[in-house]
Amino acid sequence: MSVAHTAVTPQTGPCGDDDCGIRDVLDRIGDKWSVLVVVELAKGVRRFRELERAIPGISQRMLTVTTRRLCRDGLVHRTVYPTVPPQTEYSLTDTGHSLASVITDLADWSRTHKPAIAAARARWDAEHPQDSMHTAD
Known part of the structure; x- marks a missing residue:
């Protein structure tokens, strides 16, 4: 950059200058409970207690918060x-079903590439022991 250059470089995200909503989507699918609820509802209509039993570790409060957000x-x-x-049932909307198919694609990608990712991590850890994360994957 020259001394005379004073323009501010515009910051653009993955969608260019428009707001494509990626942050909102990542907020939702970055939340493990939301993903697990969507995956469970992709199997069909569920009552609240059925969802609670089908998703190990989720509390009643977290399930309530998650279903409200969804x-x-x-x-x-x-x-x-x-x-x-009162009996409450939950089901995916058409938009929810389209998200479920994307989650399924991501899960398939994950299964397909799991060995390659594990191998890359092992190589990295061997070559960069001071930088390795050493987390349980």
Whole structure:
């Protein structure tokens, strides 16, 4: 850069100058609970307790928060039946189904490339012992 150069270099993201919503999507799919709920609902309609039993480790509060976020984002549809106590069912919307197929593709990619990634990590760790993460993968 020359001394006379004073222009600010524009910062563009993966979508160029427009807001394609990638950050919002990554916020949702970067959350493991959201991904697990979407994967479970891809199998069909589930009641709240069915979801809770199908997703090990999720608390009732976290499942409530997660399903609300997914409903707000238009990925999940919530149906409440006027029974005592109220029965609530969750299902994927068309948008949710399209996300489920992307998650499936990502899982397939992960399975396909897992050995290559493990080998690359082993090479890195051997060549850069001071920089290796040494985390359980």
